[in-house]
Amino acid sequence: MFCNVFSYPKPKETEQSTTIVSNGVSVHYLKTEFLREVKETEGLNENSKICEIENLEIVKHGVIRSKGASIVCPRDKKVGAAYSDCLIGDDNVGPATFLFSYTWKYTIRDIIDTLVAFCESNKAMDQKRTYVWICCLCNNQHRVYEDKQNGSNVQVDEFHEISRTHILSIGHVVAMMFPWDDPQYLKRVWCVFEAYTASTEPGCTLTIAMPPKERQAMMSATGDLNNIFEVLAVTMIQNAKAYALEDREKILKLVEDTVGYAKFNYSVNELIRRWVMDTLVSEFEIMNGSKGMKNNLDGDNQDDLQDEKLFRLCYNVGIVMYENGEYDKALVYFKKVLKEILSNPTVDHKSFSADVYHNIGVVFKAKGDYDNAFVELRKALEIRLKVLGPDHPDTASSYNNIGAVYDEKGDYENALVELRKCLEIELKVLGPDNADTASSYNHIGVVYHSKGDYDNALVEFRKCLEIKLKVLGPDHPDTASSYNHIGVVYKAKGDYDNALVEFRKCLEIRLKVLGPDHPDTALSYNDIGAMYDEKGDYENALFELRKCLETNIKRALSMI
Numbered sequence: 001m002f003c004n005v006f007s008y009p010k011p012k013e014t015e016q017s018t019t020i021v022s023n024g025v026s027v028h029y030l031k032t033e034f035l036r037e038v039k040e041t042e043g044l045n046e047n048s049k050i051c052e053i054e055n056l057e058i059v060k061h062g063v064i065r066s067k068g069a070s071i072v073c074p075r076d077k078k079v080g081a082a083y084s085d086c087l088i089g090d091d092n093v094g095p096a097t098f099l100f101s102y103t104w105k106y107t108i109r110d111i112i113d114t115l116v117a118f119c120e121s122n123k124a125m126d127q128k129r130t131y132v133w134i135c136c137l138c139n140n141q142h143r144v145y146e147d148k149q150n151g152s153n154v155q156v157d158e159f160h161e162i163s164r165t166h167i168l169s170i171g172h173v174v175a176m177m178f179p180w181d182d183p184q185y186l187k188r189v190w191c192v193f194e195a196y197t198a199s200t201e202p203g204c205t206l207t208i209a210m211p212p213k214e215r216q217a218m219m220s221a222t223g224d225l226n227n228i229f230e231v232l233a234v235t236m237i238q239n240a241k242a243y244a245l246e247d248r249e250k251i252l253k254l255v256e257d258t259v260g261y262a263k264f265n266y267s268v269n270e271l272i273r274r275w276v277m278d279t280l281v282s283e284f285e286i287m288n289g290s291k292g293m294k295n296n297l298d299g300d301n302q303d304d305l306q307d308e309k310l311f312r313l314c315y316n317v318g319i320v321m322y323e324n325g326e327y328d329k330a331l332v333y334f335k336k337v338l339k340e341i342l343s344n345p346t347v348d349h350k351s352f353s354a355d356v357y358h359n360i361g362v363v364f365k366a367k368g369d370y371d372n373a374f375v376e377l378r379k380a381l382e383i384r385l386k387v388l389g390p391d392h393p394d395t396a397s398s399y400n401n402i403g404a405v406y407d408e409k410g411d412y413e414n415a416l417v418e419l420r421k422c423l424e425i426e427l428k429v430l431g432p433d434n435a436d437t438a439s440s441y442n443h444i445g446v447v448y449h450s451k452g453d454y455d456n457a458l459v460e461f462r463k464c465l466e467i468k469l470k471v472l473g474p475d476h477p478d479t480a481s482s483y484n485h486i487g488v489v490y491k492a493k494g495d496y497d498n499a500l501v502e503f504r505k506c507l508e509i510r511l512k513v514l515g516p517d518h519p520d521t522a523l524s525y526n527d528i529g530a531m532y533d534e535k536g537d538y539e540n541a542l543f544e545l546r547k548c549l550e551t552n553i554k555r556a557l558s559m560i
Contacts (some may be wrong), residue, residue: 014342022169024096024131024138027119031112031127034094034137037063038108038361046109050136053108056145067139073140080142096133097125098172098207101194103184104136106176113211114176146307166196168198172205180210181231186272189240189251196264199271208275219283219313228276229323233269237261262517262555279322284313311337315356327363334360352381358398365405373405393436396425400440403447412451419444435478445485461485477520479507484551487527496531503527515547521549 037043038053041063054062061069070079087093102111102338115132119125157532167173185191198206210218211222221228237255242248257265287310318333334356341353361376381398388394403418423440430437445460461501465482472479487502514521529544 019183019395022096022166023093023135024098024134025084025087025129026092026094027112027125027127029087029092030132030134031116034063035108035112037067047107048105048274049105050102050111050164051104052301054136054141056141056148059145064136065145068140068142071144073230075145077299080140082140082142083137085140091128094129094131095331096170096175097129099167099170099198100132100134101173101175101185101198103188103191104135105184106178110178110211111176111335113213114209114427115174115179117215118174118209119205129136132174133166163194164201167194167198168201168204171203174205174207174209177208177210177232180214181221183232186232187237187240189237189242189248191257192235192268193238193251194241195271196259196268197437200267201300201476206271208272215279215283220280221377223311229273232276233272235268235272236265237268239457241346252541273324277317277324280313280317280320284310284317287313311340312470314351315359318359322363322366327367334363350383351387354380354387354394354398357383358394358401361405362401365401365408370405374402376407377402391429391431393426396422396429396436396440400443403443407443407447407450410450415447416444433467433470435467435471438464439470441467442482445489449485449489452492452551454489455487459484461489475509475513477510477513480506480520483509484524486529491527491534492532496535500531502529503531517551517554519552519555522548523556525551 005204023326038048039046041053044053044063052062054064056552064083065080066160067083068084071081071086072079073081074085084093088497100111100115111134115130116127119127119130141443173194175185175191175198177185179377186196195206198204218228238252238261240248242251255261259267286331313338314333318330318337320335321327321330338353338360341349341356357376358380361380364370364373364376377398381395381402384392384395399422400420403415403422406412406415406418419440421446423437426437426440441460441464445457445464448457448460461482465486467481468476468479468482483502483506487499487506490496490499490502490512503524505526507521510518512522525544525548529541529548532538532541532544
């Protein structure tokens with residue numbers, strides 16, 4: 001973030017007028033002299049936030065404005081200079097190595113810890129020669145305060161060009177993600193926009209960093225990877241905040257008019273997902289003492305894993321690889337874990353080995369290798385029946401995935417046998433009003449539909465819908481999908497009137513929950529249009545299909 005309010009001074013006609021300073025402050029200076037100044041200031045300590053160290057809401061100078069209060073700014077020749085203008089000596093100040101992207105609500109201790117850890121992870125970085133362009137010290141906060149008081153405000157598109165040029169001139173942005181499970185960075189509109197700019201501009205590098213304690217906390221939570229991705233990779237800039245409402249509106253308008261929300265959010269979330277994956281792989285390699293695993297994809301040529309924590313991490317890396325569609329690499333990590341478990345079997349390891357076999361089978365299924373999928377999934381089932389017993393959710397999951405492989409192979413009778421075993425366990429263990437139970441009814445309905453038994457398909461889909469209405473409520477995307485499945489069956493039966501009823505129920509929910517520009521909403525328009533076409537009502541068919549087309553065109557343009 002460039003400043004805690006969007007109030008950059010407008011550049012004047014002369015080249016010397018800009019308040020942007022290309023020099024950065026050394027990491028060494030920040031962790032020694034600047035931190036000392038903060039600690040020596042009454043009411044402040046190392047846990048003080050930047051917005052407390054320099055409060056631009058009040059006239060009284062804080063630590064930052066005090067430094068340059070009597071010094072002439074070298075750019076506009078007025079009294080009052082940026083903090084970095086006041087520093088001399090190569091150990092303290094120099095040409096910026098990278099731009100630091102953060103929020104003013106971070107503490108100075110966490111910022112310094114992040115920067116020091118970043119330097120230490122890059123052995124070539126001398127902390128006395130690594131210069132950080134950080135807005136609180138490198139922007140002239142005297143001018144920011146004055147403009148704020150005068151109500152002066154540069155237009156967003158003009159500010160964007162200034163900031164973009166500055167990012168490109170430095171060429172490297174380090175974004176601080178903190179705290180990992182509720183990152184304030186992803187809630188600030190300028191922070192998210194900076195990350196997007198740095199990651200999409202040619203010649204610019206974006207690095208995500210965090211304090212060591214946060215990295216450790218994130219690693220300890222890798223057992224629940226879905227939670228990590230739910231926290232980190234669901235950014236929507238429309239929900240991000242700014243210190244001034246007017247700033248937020250201008251920035252959102254800029255995004256909407258340039259790249260569009262869909263492309264912007266997709267790009268940022270893919271960036272975060274990739275970062276999580278790379279962080280997990282890096283942590284594994286550090287713990288394993290190996291840097292060559294990425295280049296050895298046979299899973300057999302690395303040193304033995306050192307302890308349970310290590311192979312649990314290795315297992316989680318495999319899951320992340322699978323989630324990102326990198327199936328061969330996922331197999332490498334899963335097989336590495338399996339090799340270690342089998343060399344040291346315990347009761348706990350037997351249960352864990354079932355999970356590994358299961359996931360290997362799921363990966364083979366995703367690759368279309370159904371024969372190997374069966375082998376691995378049946379190994380998992382055999383262990384789970386022995387260790388966990390027949391009435392366990394994990395045992396049910398094994399039956400479900402074996403059934404799914406039969407379904408993919410077109411062996412619907414065997415698929416139904418396995419899926420009903422799964423359903424029987426879930427009804428006993430989880431009860432009838434459970435999302436997993438609903439999913440089993442849905443899966444059985446899909447198989448009946450595939451084999452052309454539409455009446456039984458309707459029975460199963462309606463059971464699924466009944467549970468979803470209880471558990472998820474009427475306004476939920478999964479509930480909409482159930483209405484859609486029922487409509488598809490009516491369509492297959494040639495009952496177009498009832499199909500239309502169900503498709504319209506689905507559309508109504510999607511419009512309410514997902515909005516008019518969502519691809520699933522477009523699919524609903526397409527389904528309704530197809531029904532009108534089948535009925536010979538071509539005018540209404542064209543009307544609905546054009547809505548589908550308009551939605552898809554709008555989304556496609558936003559992704560360009």
